[in-house]
Amino acid sequence: MAGALRSDIWCMAFVRRHNDLGNMCVVAKRGDPIAGQVFIEVDHLDGTRSLYTPAPVVSRGNTAGLVFQRRFSRVEPDAVRQRIARESDFDPDLWVLSVDLRGDDLGIDVIKDQTP
Template identity: 75%
Template sequence: MSALRSDLWCAAFVRRHNDLGHMCVVSRLGDPIAGQVWIEVDHLNGSVSLFTPAPLASRTDDTAGLVFQRRFARVEPGKVRDRIAQEARFDPDFWVLSIDLRSDDVGIDVIA
């Protein structure tokens, strides 16, 4: 089975969270077909988490769709902004989804 296009996955993610009452927006548009997806979580207490795509080697055969790793957990916002800016210089085709969420349950597959 082929992977879902990035633009469709992002649209579904944003729609699902907004329907649940979480403020979620696309803060950076990427390549519509195969752009990587990064998720920035504002915990509404001055801390931010960042989820980035997991390395392919960490995926199992039973995972369908995108799999993420927690790059930063509840750190100051500047650290996440710097990491996103660094990636933008390297790969301008990635997506950033920003969500306001007090909990750590983003509703995505995260490797341990």
């Protein structure tokens, strides 16, 4: 994709921005630096977690850059861990970012909520 930002640069910017905002954020798994998919795990600090995954290409419209979908919303941490483990087995180039955030605004482009 011409003009797309490298995964490593996008991830480092995301981590730095959240840490600057006071949200603990780390790279939990490094993937392919150029084109690795990015998953974002959110610990809501209340015993629940959410998971954001890349949105399907057909859902993105004309939006440039990374666009996400909320795969899980405030579920048991095990559900998120299992999904990440399954995806990591399938795609070893996957990035996983982990952020502690009480709210829901990650400051990313998210398609209409698809959570069950």
